[in-house]
Amino acid sequence: MLKDLTLIVDARTKEAGSYALSLAKLIDAHLTLFLVDVETALATYSMAELRYDLILAEREERREAIVTTVTRLQSQGKAQGLSVDALHLEESNEAEIGRLNRTLRLFDLIIIEQAYGEQIGERARMIEAAIFEAARPVLLVPNIQTTPPSLKTILVAWDGSAPAARALDDALPLLVRANHVEIVEVVTKSSVPCDEATLMRHLARHGVDAVFRQTPSTGDIGNTLLSHAADVGADLLVMGAYGHSRLREAFLGGATRTILECMTIPVLMSR
Incomplete structure (x- = not known):
């Protein structure tokens, strides 16, 4: 069951906030805002090249933005009758990222907004760490997401691998709520035949009425x-995560950057 959700909040979190609140409301879950203060605009400069007062001003501006976002989300959550609390991670250095992951393992689902713009480096680092090291499913919300979560149509990418199986299992609480579930296998020269009948029987035993399709x-x-x-009007894409932490390796054999940079719908990834 997905009863304990967490949203990673940094200074530029926008669309993921409302999406996370609506999802928590939809599935009757608790939401924890995990505040993470990361370096953004200064990341491309040597600290020695900047005046110390400018560094402090940028940090203060960042923290004020985080506080504003958290205050707004907690107020919206209260108005919706949701239970919303907050945790704070001071900095995003290596030691703190390790602590972040240890804490993230205590939630059912991690929600984070797609990396974009000036913060792409730091947020991408958090996304990779969450996917490969937190051992929990990660729900990525596009930075263009403006509509609340809908579970009418869910698309599950399947190739028979361990990560794909983990993603399928992690998504079951959402799949049982969907009106339409489609399992899609992208056929390549190296594809291994799928045991479609066993897969469909497994889902049916969990109350999921799904269809299986292959696409070249x-x-x-x-x-x-x-x-x-x-093409199918999917509201959510579920997929296994492949590769190695920090290496920007492939999802489903070569789609990391495509998915992370070009996603137009929320994507649930599991490792």
Whole structure:
């Protein structure tokens, strides 16, 4: 069950906040705001090249933005009758990222906004750490997301691998709520035949009425998945995460950057 959610909040979190609140309301879950203060605009400069007062001013501006976001989300949550609390991670250095992951393991689902703009480096680092080291499913919300969560149509990327199986299992509490669940296999030259009957029987025993489809790869599996998601009007994409922490390796054989940079719908990833 997904009863204990956490949203990673930094100075530039926008669309993921409202999405997380609505999701918690939809599935009757608790939401914890995990405040993370990360370096953004200063990341591309040597600290020695900047005046100390400018460094302090940028940090203060960042922290004020985080406080404003948290205050707004807690107020909105209270108005919706939600239980919303907050935890604070002071800095995003290596030691603190390790502590972040140890704490994230105590939640059912991690929600974070897609990396974009000036904060892409630091937030991408947090996303990678959460996916590969927190041992929990991560729900990525597009920075263009303006609509509340809908579970009408969920698309599950399947290749029979361990990460794909973990993602499928992690998503079951959401799949049982969906009106339509489609399991899609992107067919490549190296694809291994899927035991479709056993997969469908497994889902049916969990109360999930799903369909199985195969689609040929267009050369980039990430683009193939996103294109198919658009064709079927998917509200959520579920997929296994492949690769190694910090290495920007592939999801489903080569789709990391495609999914992380071009996602147009929320994506639940599990490792």
